[in-house]
Amino acid sequence: xxxxxxxxxxxxxxxxxxxxxxxxxxxxxxxxxxxxxxxxxxxxxxxxxxxxxxxxxxxxxxxxxxxxxxxxxxxxxxxxxxxxxxxxxxxxxxxxxxxxxxxxxxxxxxxxxxxxxxxxxxxxxxxxxxxxxxxxxxxxxxxxxxxxxxxxxxxxxxxxxxxxxxxxxxxxxxxxxxxxxxxxxxxxxxxxx
Amino acid sequence: xxxxxxxxxxxxxxxxxxxxxxxxxxxxxxxxxxxxxxxxxxxxxxxxxxxxxxxxxxxxxxxxxxxxxxxxxxxxxxxxxxxxxxxxxxxxxxxxxxxxxxxxxxxxxxxxxxxxxxxxxxxxxxxxxxxxxxxxxxxxxxxxxxxxxxxxxxxxxxxxxxxxxxxxxxxxxxxxxxxxxxxxxxxxxxxxxxxxxxxxxxxxxxxxxxxxxxxxxxxxxxxxxxxxxxxxxxxxxxxxxxxxxxxxxxxxxxxxxxxxxxxxxxxxxxxxxxxxxxxxxxxxxxxxxxxxxxxxxxxxxxxxxxxxxxxxxxxxxxxxxxxxxxxxxxxxxxxxxxxxxxxxxxxxxxxxxxxxxxxxxxxxxxxxxxxxxxxxxxxxxxxxxxxxxxxxxxxxxxxxxxxxxxxxxxxxxxxxxxxxxxxxxxxxxxxxxxxxxxxxxxxxxxxxxxxxxxxxxxxxxxxxxxxxxxxxxxxxxxxxxxxxxxxxxxxxxxxxxxxxxxxxxxxxxxxxxxxxxxxxxxxxxxxxxxxxxxxxxxxxxxxxxxxxxxxxxxxxxxxxxxxxxx
Numbered sequence: 001x002x003x004x005x006x007x008x009x010x011x012x013x014x015x016x017x018x019x020x021x022x023x024x025x026x027x028x029x030x031x032x033x034x035x036x037x038x039x040x041x042x043x044x045x046x047x048x049x050x051x052x053x054x055x056x057x058x059x060x061x062x063x064x065x066x067x068x069x070x071x072x073x074x075x076x077x078x079x080x081x082x083x084x085x086x087x088x089x090x091x092x093x094x095x096x097x098x099x100x101x102x103x104x105x106x107x108x109x110x111x112x113x114x115x116x117x118x119x120x121x122x123x124x125x126x127x128x129x130x131x132x133x134x135x136x137x138x139x140x141x142x143x144x145x146x147x148x149x150x151x152x153x154x155x156x157x158x159x160x161x162x163x164x165x166x167x168x169x170x171x172x173x174x175x176x177x178x179x180x181x182x183x184x185x186x187x188x189x190x191x192x193x
Numbered sequence: 194x195x196x197x198x199x200x201x202x203x204x205x206x207x208x209x210x211x212x213x214x215x216x217x218x219x220x221x222x223x224x225x226x227x228x229x230x231x232x233x234x235x236x237x238x239x240x241x242x243x244x245x246x247x248x249x250x251x252x253x254x255x256x257x258x259x260x261x262x263x264x265x266x267x268x269x270x271x272x273x274x275x276x277x278x279x280x281x282x283x284x285x286x287x288x289x290x291x292x293x294x295x296x297x298x299x300x301x302x303x304x305x306x307x308x309x310x311x312x313x314x315x316x317x318x319x320x321x322x323x324x325x326x327x328x329x330x331x332x333x334x335x336x337x338x339x340x341x342x343x344x345x346x347x348x349x350x351x352x353x354x355x356x357x358x359x360x361x362x363x364x365x366x367x368x369x370x371x372x373x374x375x376x377x378x379x380x381x382x383x384x385x386x387x388x389x390x391x392x393x394x395x396x397x398x399x400x401x402x403x404x405x406x407x408x409x410x411x412x413x414x415x416x417x418x419x420x421x422x423x424x425x426x427x428x429x430x431x432x433x434x435x436x437x438x439x440x441x442x443x444x445x446x447x448x449x450x451x452x453x454x455x456x457x458x459x460x461x462x463x464x465x466x467x468x469x470x471x472x473x474x475x476x477x478x479x480x481x482x483x484x485x486x487x488x489x490x491x492x493x494x495x496x497x498x499x500x501x502x503x504x505x506x507x508x509x510x511x512x513x514x515x516x517x518x519x520x521x522x523x524x525x526x527x528x529x530x531x532x533x534x535x536x537x538x539x540x541x542x543x544x545x546x547x548x549x550x551x552x553x554x555x556x557x558x559x560x561x562x563x564x565x566x567x568x569x570x571x572x573x574x575x576x577x578x579x580x581x582x583x584x585x586x587x588x589x590x591x592x593x594x595x596x597x598x599x600x601x602x603x604x605x606x607x608x609x610x611x612x613x614x615x616x617x618x619x620x621x622x623x624x625x626x627x628x629x630x631x632x633x634x635x636x637x638x639x640x641x642x643x644x645x646x647x648x649x650x651x652x653x654x655x656x657x658x659x660x661x662x663x664x665x666x667x668x669x670x671x672x673x674x675x676x677x678x679x680x681x682x683x684x685x686x687x688x689x690x691x692x693x694x695x696x697x698x699x700x701x702x703x704x705x706x707x708x709x710x711x712x713x714x715x716x717x718x719x720x721x722x723x724x725x726x727x728x729x730x731x732x733x734x735x736x737x738x739x740x741x742x743x744x745x746x747x748x749x750x751x752x753x754x755x756x757x758x759x
Contacts, residue, residue: 025237025252055253058407060304063392116303119351120385139233141249181248186240187684 016167017068017124018051018158020062021075021110024182025034028083028134032074034180035130036153041178043159044170061113070126072158072167073110077131084133084146086153091127128161129152141182195222198725210698210737212710213551214728216719221728224707224714225551228558233542238688241433243269243656243680244413250676250690251407256738258406259292259398260669261676261690267487268676269413271511271654272663276485278649281415283639284401284428286481287436288408289667290632291397294443296670297572298394298451301618304389305733308726309458310372310380313365316352318378320345327379330457333449335386336379346381364726365376367468369718372461380458383450389732390446397439397632400432415651420643437636444629447622454624458617460601469614469731471713472567473500475574476696478516478675480506481631482666483638487511491631492668493587495578496563500612505581512534519663520675520691522559525703534562534703537677537689538662560699560708561691569709570672570696571735573611573620579627580608590626594619614713615736671736679684697735710735 018039033053040051054061065071077087082107094147095118102128112130117123132154135144143151195217213225234253238246247265260419263285270277320341327336339637364370372380401418402408410417419427459466479494487510494508494516508516523534530543549555560567568574568720579587591608598619599606611620659682666675672693679687699708707715710732717727 023255025234025249052404053407054255055252055258055406058256059299060256060395060406061387063395066388066392104333116388119347120388121347139237141237181245182252184245187242 015068016049016070016072016162016165017064018049018072018162019074020051020053021056021061021073023056023137024053025141026137026139027142028132028144028181029076029137030141030143031076031132031134031147031151031154033150034143034147035074035158037178037180038151039155039158040174041174042155044172045162046168049162049167056109058109059113059116059143061110062116065113065124066117066122068124071124072128072130073162074154074158075110075132076131076134076137077129079131079133081133083135083144084150086150086157087131087133088157089129089131091125094127094129126165132158143183188191196282196393196722198719198722198728200725200728210343210732211549212714212728212732214714214719214725216259216722219719221717221719224711225555226558226710227549227556227707228698229556233544235540235688238685241685242683243253243272243678243685246676246685246688247411247413253690254473254738255406256296257669257671257674257692259288259402259408260667260674262290262408262411264665264667264669264674264676264690264754265569266411266413267511267665267667268678269665269680270660271665272664272678272680273413273654274661275414275488275652276563277652277656278415278647279485279642280418280420280639280647280650282485283635283642284416284418284650285637286635288398288401289480290628290635291394291401291440291443292405293445293628293670294625294632295391295394295398296746297621297628297735298387298391298443298446299529300670300736301455301621302384303391305618305737306380306384306458307363308730308733309370309462310384311365311367311370311377312348312363312381313352314370314372315345315348315373315377315381316374318345318374320378322754323375323378323382326375331449331453333445333453336382337379341378341382342387345378348378350379353377361363364724367724367726368720369726369730372430372458376457376461382455383454383723384663386446386450390443390450393439393446394443397436397443399437401428412651414654415649420648420650422643432728433636435638437633440629440632440636444633447625447629452590452622453596453597455619456597457601459531459594459598459619462615463602463604465615465730466606466610466613468727469617469713470612471711472569472707472709474563474568475577476563476567476568476570476673477575477578477625478666478668478673480636482511492627493579493582493584493633494575494577494673495582496576496670497570497574497581497616497758498566500579502577502608505578507578507582511665516559516666516675520561521565521693522561522689522695523702524559526554526700527556527559528554529559532703534565537664537675537691540687540689542689556557556700558695558699560702561696562702565704567699567702567706567708568696570693571620572624572670572672573617574672575607575668576620576623577611586627586630591620592622594623611725612738614717614731614734621736650743656680658682660686672696673740692738694735694738698737710737710755 002180020036022032024030211227215223250265251262324338398405423425475497479490481491528546
């Protein structure tokens with residue numbers, strides 16, 4: 001994980017942001033974080049590309065994407081298609097999606113963040129949403145077998161998009177162990193420090 | 194004849210907050226608040242190592258990550274009975290304060306100002322008059338004619354392209370919208386500036402937490418920020434001065450823009466001051482500890498019952514039995530198995546969904562009670578408790594806001610007007626101003642402590658055999674947050690999080706007492722039942738946060754929420 005994210009020194013380049021969205025405690029909703037963590041374990045990429053598991057940040061997404069020239073978002077989507085279906089969306093499509101009534105102020109998310117930046121006149125020009133149809137988002141950490149298969153594909157879709165954007169990218173000869181902390185088994189019993 | 198209005202964000206998988214109001218003769222007669230999603234953290238944490246609990250709890254909600262992380266380590270530290278080094282307290286405190294500034298700014302400008310500000314009306318504004326008005330209210334350098342002209346041009350272009358975008362859901366032209374065009378334009382300008390300043394505040398969280406959302410620098414017993422003033426890889430003078438600069442910028446925005454805008458909105462909506470009072474029992478916990486043990490604090494906590502400020506009772510420490518022994522949750526009207534009111538350590542979480550029944554069970558949210566009473570939590574609770582206890586910064590900033598709003602409205606405003614929808618907004622701004630001051634104070638305390646040669650950041654500890662119990666609290670942006678943990682032989686045996694939106698959005702209890710959202714809606718005016726803007730104003734004033742645990746995108750653009758009148 002690029003831990004400096006946008007908190008570090010201003011980069012010389014306009015950044016490219018890969019963000020995984022979703023709640024890791026809720027089954028397949030953790031798809032985005034899972035894919036991003038696998039991507040960064042598998043690929044080597046320049047320091048001005050950030051790969052971040054952002055959870056479900058609502059409008060806290062804005063700072064990440066405000067600085068980015070290009071954005072790749074991995075998330076779950078609602079669609080009448082079988083679980084595990086991957087679907088790609090571009091910026092124009094996302095900006096044209098109609099909005100519903102805001103009831104709680106934390107409803108806003110990706111679409112609203114993009115619109116806010118559009119209104120301010122900045123934000124990423126290149127946007128790709130890599131969406132998956134989840135099988136189950138019940139409150140239990142861990143992806144379904146279906147989503148796991150889709151995640152393999154999604155990692156490669158992310159890599160392909162970065163190549164299309166002209167980002168120098170290579171597979172690590174020794175992949176790192178991705179930190180999927182929410183899938184660690186529960187170890188009961190007595191422990192001391 | 195009375196009419197039922199349901200506001201229900203129907204999709205996003207399980208849905209989130211649903212509000213039902215019964216309207217009669219243009220006013221709300223009764224109200225029901227329902228959380229439409231179950232989020233039990235307890236089954237997920239059972240059996241795990243308590244050291245990992247904060248990593249999981251900060252994932253409960255994507256917007257409130259920092260606050261759950263902080264509260265979780267405090268709960269486990271409380272169970273272990275350990276103290277935390279001063280540097281760790283100050284670093285946590287700066288994170289808390291910076292996160293709060295970020296959160297309060299976003300809440301007002303991005304998430305609720307548009308309940309009061311008519312963006313379309315801003316198109317009719319004269320930008321030069323807007324600048325003149327703004328400059329008469331504040332010394333903020335970014336209120337110039339040039340700035341206002343640019344914002345108006347941008348807005349005009351946006352609308353002409355038929356792209357209202359982020360503003361598309363607003364109730365433009367609603368009869369309850371009252372601000373003159375110039376004030377609307379000023380608010381739009383500050384809406385855009387707020388995007389920059391909330392980010393500046395959040396950069397502090399990222400610098401100290403190494404990442405946000407989901408900070409990485411905590412540990413049960415302290416923090417993981419190694420301190421070495423000469424080492425570029427650790428917390429050093431360079432980073433510390435960067436943090437100070439960011440905090441100063443955020444503080445200036447809060448003092449010169451946010452507070453002034455609040456006073457102006459409150460003054461121009463003075464007819465709203467009587468609405469939205471609801472439950473006048475208040476609960477806040479002390480925060481920003483100044484010592485290792487958590488017995489001395491820079492922010493006050495306590496309880497107020499029936500709006501009686503003179504009978505305020507203080508909560509004094511991280512271990513205060515007055516808080517520990519008086520919190521319970523009722524499931525009488527919520528979708529859980531059983532019918533009890535229990536202390537969090539004694540709770541179990543067995544979901545049992547039955548239909549939505551306003552006369553029976555109707556919510557996934559439990560009803561927390563303090564000494565059996567519903568309590569309102571949030572910035573208003575802390576401001577009122579602080580005011581009642583004579584907390585100097587709270588009193589100074591509260592008096593300033595009341596005086597400014599009063600002089601704009603040409604009337605005298607007393608603290609009693611704070612028991613209201615607008616009062617909750619005002620209190621959030623007052624708290625932001627206090628936090629901005631205290632953030633810089635705790636920065637100073639940290640630097641002075643390091644200057645004494647203290648670089649300690651972690652207290653070592655061990656799990657004892659057998660069972661221990663702990664609780665941790667934090668006065669989060671949305672109010673009192675507490676985590677309750679039972680640890681048996683080093684593993685979690687029970688874990689409950691009693692979150693601010695549970696206190697405020699909870700349903701009725703076994704005695705039929707309404708929760709704060711429900712009570713605050715009763716009496717609200719409703720000009721147009723098809724467009725219940727007034728309900729949103731009052732609900733939004735609490736800064737509700739039930740929505741963030743799950744958030745599946747709907748890129749095909751189906752209906753995400755709707756208003757139904759029955």
